[in-house]
Amino acid sequence: MRVLFIQTPSMEGIAHERVYPIGIVILAGSLHRKGYEVEILDMNLEIDPFGAVKKKLLSFRPDVVGLSFRNIDPLANKTSSLVPPFLVTARLVASIMPKSWLIVGGAGFSLFPERLMREAPQIHYGIIGEAETPLPLLLVSLENPPPIKGLCMRRGKRIKIVVPSTRLAMAHYGRPIRNLLNPSLYSGNNDYVPSIGIETKRGCPFHCAYCVYPRLQGRRLRCRSPRDVVNEMESLNKEYGIERFHFTDPIVNFPSDHIEAICREILLRKLKLKWDGFMREDYFDEKTAALFEKAGCECFSFSPDGLCQESLDVLDKRLSERDIMKAAGIAAMTDVISVYHFMVNVPGESKRTCDKGLRLLERVYDKHSRKKNLGTVVLNNIRILPGTQIEAVARASGVIGPETDLLYPTYYNPKPFDAFRYRLETLHLCRNVFLRQEVR
Numbered sequence: 001m002r003v004l005f006i007q008t009p010s011m012e013g014i015a016h017e018r019v020y021p022i023g024i025v026i027l028a029g030s031l032h033r034k035g036y037e038v039e040i041l042d043m044n045l046e047i048d049p050f051g052a053v054k055k056k057l058l059s060f061r062p063d064v065v066g067l068s069f070r071n072i073d074p075l076a077n078k079t080s081s082l083v084p085p086f087l088v089t090a091r092l093v094a095s096i097m098p099k100s101w102l103i104v105g106g107a108g109f110s111l112f113p114e115r116l117m118r119e120a121p122q123i124h125y126g127i128i129g130e131a132e133t134p135l136p137l138l139l140v141s142l143e144n145p146p147p148i149k150g151l152c153m154r155r156g157k158r159i160k161i162v163v164p165s166t167r168l169a170m171a172h173y174g175r176p177i178r179n180l181l182n183p184s185l186y187s188g189n190n191d192y193v194p195s196i197g198i199e200t201k202r203g204c205p206f207h208c209a210y211c212v213y214p215r216l217q218g219r220r221l222r223c224r225s226p227r228d229v230v231n232e233m234e235s236l237n238k239e240y241g242i243e244r245f246h247f248t249d250p251i252v253n254f255p256s257d258h259i260e261a262i263c264r265e266i267l268l269r270k271l272k273l274k275w276d277g278f279m280r281e282d283y284f285d286e287k288t289a290a291l292f293e294k295a296g297c298e299c300f301s302f303s304p305d306g307l308c309q310e311s312l313d314v315l316d317k318r319l320s321e322r323d324i325m326k327a328a329g330i331a332a333m334t335d336v337i338s339v340y341h342f343m344v345n346v347p348g349e350s351k352r353t354c355d356k357g358l359r360l361l362e363r364v365y366d367k368h369s370r371k372k373n374l375g376t377v378v379l380n381n382i383r384i385l386p387g388t389q390i391e392a393v394a395r396a397s398g399v400i401g402p403e404t405d406l407l408y409p410t411y412y413n414p415k416p417f418d419a420f421r422y423r424l425e426t427l428h429l430c431r432n433v434f435l436r437q438e439v440r
């Protein structure tokens, strides 16, 4: 059986930062090991993405097409949507290969499964969440599948959904077979983020009010063996010359002993690799920061999100302003770049919280001013996603109503602080410019 995986457009254009589509490479690898004939097309690499789909369909003539829909929209306060190119891809596949089965998955699909199945009647099946176990089960039962974990199927006009799996044991993690999609195609393009992702674990036990990670991967932490993680990095380095990696975990420095073991393994093998990932401030201390730096960490990505204690509490971050400043102080003493992500105009924003937020941002800049090691500060409004605490707050307070279509970009940004972001951005840009130009 021939299976073609297609990564549908994840960003607005070819020039954007590229992300190697690790999800479909893992799935293609597991099917390849079972004897399926598999190919992969990433539309994000193509100047003419729809033309490339047509060409690949006609040359490979797949029995099954698996569409991976990763990003619903580009976030970052943008109002453009990636739903239209996804829907058009589904239509194109169905019209060129009307006899092929069309199956959909990916993070974007998993957030709006029923809605997307209705928008695209061409889709035969969807799989919510991780698909290593469900997909092979579906492929051997396409005519009449049993209730496979995460399966979305049509029953007349209804869409039937089976509860997804968040249980894949990492001892059975099927490493992506990278030669199914050459990682070198992703080299030399990105300025900010390493294009090659490595999973060290799945799952997130935290409760951040806006976040869908626990829904996508479950709350239970499932860690890969540190040796297996480093084996993967080492072989990518040897085979493809890859030197920079992004750890895709929701939080890379929790549990601490796991990432520490990975670092020690990197050091033991004397690998000269660079990596980054998202870190929580309350698990970040002098000792781990020094170990991370020694083991090749090139960027501490922090996402404290709240700019003051009230905001941290409303976002259910379970962090304090003190945690943020302490971590900033430690990070600022290293030679590693730090990046901070904050959310602006969160529920409960007031003149007082805005002032506190401006002051906190100043203090973060102050910490980094000596070594000039602050990469950037990212300031966003919250994208309201279904099933989150923020959705409930937004509904209860009338920020969104029954008619609001969350499938398309919807941000939590009510008046009167809807322009607060620009004040913060002015401060951020000003401090950045003055820091780099060495003007006081």
Ligand code: B12
Binding pocket: 010, 011, 016, 017, 018, 019, 020, 021, 022, 023, 024, 026, 027, 065, 066, 067, 068, 069, 070, 071, 072, 073, 074, 075, 076, 103, 104, 105, 106, 107, 108, 126, 127, 129, 130, 131, 132, 135, 193, 194, 195, 196, 197, 198, 199, 212, 213, 216, 217, 246, 247, 248, 249, 250, 383
């Ligand atoms: C790591 C990560 C990043 C890293 C990627 C670095 C790298 N080199 O890989 C960085 C920080 C760069 C990043 C950037 C962005 N990201 Co991001 N990212 C993630 C994160 C945390 C993990 C993704 C991952 O690799 N998972 C591991 C792989 C193995 O899982 P997977 O791809 O989901 O695949 C599994 C299943 O989905 C399924 N599956 C996948 N495809 C298919 C296809 C079929 C047919 C089937 C059956 C199943 C299936 O099976 C796979 C194996 O189990 C997710 C959140 C999450 N926990 O999922 C957000 C997430 C995917 N990102 C998201 C977004 C929006 C973005 C950005 C647009 C944000 C921005 N403005 O910068 C950019 C887009 C970048 C791009 N070019 O695509 C959103 C997408 C949903 C949404 N809200 O639209 C998520 C869910 C986070 C969120 N905020 O909600 N991201």
